[in-house]
Amino acid sequence: MFCKAFRVKSHTALKSSDRKKLRGDISSTFPSLTTEKLAELMPPKEDLTIAKVFVHKGDAVSIYVHNRNPIIFELARNFYPTVYTLWRHPDLLPVFTTWPPVFERMSGGADLMLPGILMSSFGLPEVQQGTLCAITLVGNRAPVAIGVATMSTKDMLASGMKGKGFNILHTYKDQLWAYGDESCPPNIPPEEIEVAPSANLEEGYLDSESPAYITELENLHLEEVSATVQQESGEIKLSTETFQEEKAEIPYVENCNTSLQETMDDLLHQCFFHALKYKVKKSDLPLLTSAFLRNFLFACCPEGQQVDIKKSSYKKLSKFLQAMQQRNILQVKELSKGVESIVEIQWKHPDVISFVAPETVLPLETCETSDGGRKQPYQPPEILSLYGINAKMLPLFQASGHRKGDLLTANDVRSVIITYVKTNELVHSDNKNFVTVDPVICDCLLNASEKHDLLLLKWDDLVTRCLERMQPSHRVAFPGSSPVVRKGNIEAIDISVAQRGSNKKVTIIKNLELYGLDPVSVGSLLQQRVQASFSCTVLPGTKDRVQVQIQGNQVSQTGKLLLEHFKIPRKYINGLDLAGKAGKKK
Incomplete structure (x- = not known):
């Protein structure tokens, strides 16, 4: 799904x-x-x-x-x-086990066939048709998929373990998993069970959940097993040869030995030292701890990663800074009641001096592509204004070989006009800055009130009138994708500030999708920067456009995000002048 x-x-x-x-x-x-x-x-x-x-x-x-x-x-x-919930509660659903090669096909969209299910000496869990079940991999009780049983356990056994067993709804590594923090399954040791005899192998089944038994199978020359991999009408059967080849290539869940907490600690330390060594200046002190987190530490996150202190061993920023203070790296004081500030930094501390920033640390945000949802660094699109030839303007362009509906750039239009004027010798003899109005120019470019009085036009006026009377269009080209041409001028990203109850303000951002930006991702990044809640709602009057709404006047931070990080040209952003005035420092 x-x-x-x-x-x-x-x-x-x-x-x-x-x-x-x-x-x-x-x-x-x-x-x-x-x-x-x-x-x-x-x-x-x-x-x-x-x-x-x-x-x-x-x-x-x-x-x-x-x-x-x-x-x-x-x-x-x-x-x-989801798998995130099942990793915390692995016994929430009845559990069936399969092999890593079978899971690779499940994660690609295939359902789980009965020949791919492992059998133990205790048999299969008792389920009915339509029961929601969890799927695990051999050697680990952490579920990697959920599916709905297509038949009861009794019917599975009666069918000789052939046919479709489960309709798969969600798997580890799919887009729902990618909507979270993309962590790996934990290593939950399997319960000690007695392994069933290997006689079932002759029928095409692999019936053990014990890693030791896998080694035993390899020693028994699995090539003699008659099971084959086939995918006919969606059916997946386990191939011994494919298992041998893919075993080393498939990233097994046991590779995720490093806990999420340790990973987050490493990322937090990296961003912290990078901010101290390369970002914070002596003139910035004293620096509010919240401002340090928002404006310096978050800005040093590597591409595609986010610091979440709650997932680290410190849990809170104050505890992390206290630990850094105990190492004599910095000093934190409460300059006003309840508000802590960094007042001193030891830039000559060995840990700061020895830190070397990774090559890519500034967060170029990612966007999803249509090829399976893989994330790639975001690059702003190339936007080109085009002008379509309509019926009224056609006589002016026919001589140059163009037809109705052709799209030209502004430079192309200017070249056609210059060629037309010179070919028909319309440049004024006394003043070359003016062009004589002939019947074609008169019909195409002059209003009814001007046709009898206006005999000359300036070059710039001639080209401007021509562009204004043509059909506006634009072409948007994203790196690695085919250009898309749309009628009309492209809508700018619109930033506005609205008043809500109790004199509260909210910032509303529209038209992000036109520039290849995911509204939810932009809202999440702003939330990190300004520590304010956000929501995404359908843009009124549209079916597939979403607007971001974030608490407070956040026009300044929104502008910085769009201009500095996403590199959107300023001319395509409206509302930057609505930024709140900075308060006077006392």
Whole structure:
């Protein structure tokens, strides 16, 4: 379902009443989730958002997001856990196990066939047709997919373990997983079970979940096993040869030994030292800790990564800075009640001096492409204004071989006009800055009130009138993609400030999609910079356009993001003059 990129319709915070209803629905859908586990999954005092999306097949899906990770998705009033939730609660659903090569095909959009399911001495879990189940890989109980059983366990065994077993809804590495922090599955050791005899191998089954048994199978010359890999009518059967070849190539979940917390600690330290050594100046001190985080530390994130202190071992910025203070790297003081500032930095500290910044550290934001949703560095599009020849202007262009509907650049139009004037000897004999108006120019460029009085036109006036009377169009070319031509002038990114209740202001940003920018990603980046909540809603009067709304007057930060990071030309941004005036320093 999520093997291809989906379109986000809106992304908003969940109301308290909707949160309460969701907790009730999840509790009734998954009775094994105790009150404590449910509170851990959806903490009552932490933000919970809902993203409404359309998948590539057109289905409307609601995705519930906590701490930037999708935890539950809703389809046709049914609730399904994501792999992020199952990694924290691996026993939430009945579990079936398969091999890594089979999973590679599942992650590409295929369903799970019964020959790809492993058998243990305890048999298969007892499920009914339509039961939601989790799929794991051999040697690890961390689920990598969820699917709906197409038949009961009894029918599976009766069929000789042939045919389709599960309709796969969501997998590790699909676009729903990519909507989160893209972390790897944890390594959850399998329960110690007795392995079934290997007699089933003659029937094409691989029946062990023990890593030691895998080695034993290799020693038994798996090439003698008659199982083959086929994909006929969507059916996947496990090939011993393919397993041997792909085993070394497929990134197994056990490669993710480094915990997310340790990874975030490393990223936090890297951005911290980079900010101290290359960004913060002595004139910036004293520096508010919140401003240091927003304007310096976040700006030093490598491409495609984001610092989330809550996921580090420090949990809070104040604790991290306190640890750095204990190492005598900097000094933090409370200059005003409840507000901490960095007042001193030891730039000659060995850790600061020895730090070397990676080659690519400034965040060039990424965007999704249509080739499977892979992320690539964002580059601004090349925008070219074009002018179409309409019926009224056609007589002026016919001599140059152009036809109605042809699109020309401004330089092409100017060249055609110059050629026409010189060919017909219309340059004024006394003043070469003027052109004599002939019947064709009169019909094409003059208003009714001017036709009897206006006999001469300046060169610039002639070209300007010509461009104004042609059909405006524009061509947008993104790097690596075919150019797209649209009628009319391209709409600029519109930034506006609106007043809400209680004298609160919000900043609204429109038309980001026209420049290849994902509104949700832009909103998330602004949220990091200004520490304010944002939401994405459908732009009124459109079906597939989204506007970003963020609390406060954030025009200045929005402008910096678009101009400096995304490199959008200033002429394509409206509303930069609405930035709030900086307050006077006391």
